[in-house]
Amino acid sequence: QQQVKQSPQSLIVQKGGISIINCAYENTAFDYFPWYQQFPGKGPALLIAIRPDVSEKKEGRFTISFNKSAKQFSLHIMDSQPGDSATYFCAASKIPGGFKTIFGAGTRLFVKA
Amino acid sequence: DTEVTQTPKHLVMGMTNKKSLKCEQHMGHRAMYWYKQKAKKPPELMFVYSYEKLSINESVPSRFSPECPNSSLLNLHLHALQPEDSALYLCASSLGGTGGETQYFGPGTRLLVL
Numbered sequence: 088q089q090q091v092k093q094s095p096q097s098l099i100v101q102k103g104g105i106s107i108i109n110c111a112y113e114n115t116a117f118d119y120f121p122w123y124q125q126f127p128g129k130g131p132a133l134l135i136a137i138r139p140d141v142s143e144k145k146e147g148r149f150t151i152s153f154n155k156s157a158k159q160f161s162l163h164i165m166d167s168q169p170g171d172s173a174t175y176f177c178a179a180s181k182i183p184g185g186f187k188t189i190f191g192a193g194t195r196l197f198v199k200a
Numbered sequence: 201d202t203e204v205t206q207t208p209k210h211l212v213m214g215m216t217n218k219k220s221l222k223c224e225q226h227m228g229h230r231a232m233y234w235y236k237q238k239a240k241k242p243p244e245l246m247f248v249y250s251y252e253k254l255s256i257n258e259s260v261p262s263r264f265s266p267e268c269p270n271s272s273l274l275n276l277h278l279h280a281l282q283p284e285d286s287a288l289y290l291c292a293s294s295l296g297g298t299g300g301e302t303q304y305f306g307p308g309t310r311l312l313v314l
Binding site for chain 1: 204231233240241242243245248250255256290292294296298299300301302303304305306307308310
């Protein structure tokens, strides 16, 4: 019930293409869904986050789509750039509700120039 | 100041050594976290401090000992570690004392235990 399942494990996209990463959760108590971006040798950094009262949130080239009934959410990276090459983690938590953020397994994205 | 800092960046220690990792934030955040991250894996929660009190210990072996001297500082004391403890140790903080919100991560300390 506490899992967040993330796919794919790795992704190779051409420069300018669209990168799509999917996540599914089980616990309907979750109400905060952040995406973290992590470059090699660095800590994860918040990229974009969504609450379940909206179905989509866009910030620049990054969009989260959220399907509450299916308990799924996804990250779309438009016009993918080599600088987007990183590991992406979806996550879920409850605010307030304790300190445990449940992370997905991660997706390693490589954008080919 | 909107960042979490960690020192040292790299640490090599023997199994009989005692060392400490340090984390600092000046964002007024009330919760601070220690995570362990192995290669190609998500961060794994170890400890959480809320309002300078230990709130969560995820059954971490006693060779790891956390300390929160004040609201801005978090330490992780290491003693008699094993080679399998080699990993990236991440510190994070979040604004409220009740959890769930965005966590702000430091760059981590890369630890190698020989």
